[in-house]
Amino acid sequence: MSYKGFIAVLDALIALIMLVMFTTIIFSQLQNLPSLNEALIFKQGYDILSVLEYTNFSDPQAVFFETSGPLCMRLELYNGVASQKTGYYVKSGCDYNYVNEKTIWRTYVVEGEFKTAKLAIWMKE
Amino acid sequence: MGKRFKDWKNGRLCNCFSGHSKKGQTYMVELVFVVLLASILAFILISFFSFLVKEDIKGNKPYITVWGASDVLLHSTGFSPDWEETGNLSAIGIAYERNVLADPKLVFLSSVSAEEISRLMHLEIYNVSIELLHEGMVYYQFGSVGNSTQIQQVERTCVSSNGTPFLLRIRVGGNE
Incomplete structure (x- = not known):
């Protein structure tokens, strides 16, 4: 009888520990996604793309210069179906890429032709 | 639940718990105990994480x-x-x-x-x-x-x- 009781208590303990573990994992995930900084990086990216689009992507480096210091970015320009790269720019002082970079795509029209821009953006470490 | 059965030794009816229902009751009590503990624990964890999220928002x-x-x-x-x-x-x-x-x-x-x-x-x-x-x-x-x-x-x-x-x-x- 006491052996059974021991098993039952052990079951209950394991169940409780698992509950704590799963609750911790779920809430950690809920708390982390999406993080504030990630959301704000995307906002910055949309700002930069809007400015680039207004200036017809004529001088991306000049636009990059007017971005926040800790931000790094890389711009790739493609034709309408993104099959051929037509331009490539990296903000000066930044590496080529970063593992946690966020990517934003935008399609725009130049002289009646569709073009595609890809902006990869990340925070300098 | 009490179960009425005949006490053959003394030749009269006996009104008492059987061993089987006792076990069932014990398991039931354990189950209620575990459910209660789990609920309390879940409540504490949810409150704690909600507090952390609120503090994060307040801080920012x-x-x-x-x-x-x-x-x-x-x-x-x-x-x-x-x-x-x-x-x-x-x-x-x-x-x-x-x-x-x-x-x-x-x-x-x-x-x-x-x-x-x-x-x-x-x-x-x-x-x-x-x-x-x-x-x-x-x-x-x-x-x-x-x-x-x-x-x-x-x-x-x-x-x-x-x-x-x-x-x-x-x-x-x-x-x-």
Whole structure:
């Protein structure tokens, strides 16, 4: 009888520990996604793309210069179906890429032709 | 549940619990105990995480507020939309379209006091400074952070109507 009781208590303990573990994992995930900084990086990216689009992507480096210091970015320009790269720019002082970079795509029209821009953006470490 | 059965030894009916129902009752009590413990534990964990999330939001509140203000500035015309012509200004927005600066609005803002800037951005409890920079030089400056010590800063990219890119720097400090 006491052996059974021991098993039952052990079951209950394991169940409780698992509950704590799963609750911790779920809430950690809920708390982390999406993080504030990630959301704000995307906002910055949309700002930069809007400015680039207004200036017809004529001088991306000049636009990059007017971005926040800790931000790094890389711009790739493609034709309408993104099959051929037509331009490539990296903000000066930044590496080529970063593992946690966020990517934003935008399609725009130049002289009646569709073009595609890809902006990869990340925070300098 | 009590179970009535015949006590053959004494030849009379006995009203008592059988061993089987006792076990069932014990398991039931254990189950209720475990469910209660789990509920209490889950409640404590949920409260704890909710508290952490709230604290995080509270801690970031001034920073989020500045971001909100910069959104209104850069993505709207303000209210009324033609306030630079009518002078009827109740909320500041300095763009004709998304991220494209409206020069007449900037000219008008140059004559607005720092206190008015804070009030019109609905950030009365803060000192607000707005700067527009190009190649590191300040072209426009409105408002001031005064002697504030705890300053939150947000930098956004925008462009003037003639295609010159600018860096918008909003700084907000406590209004002690």
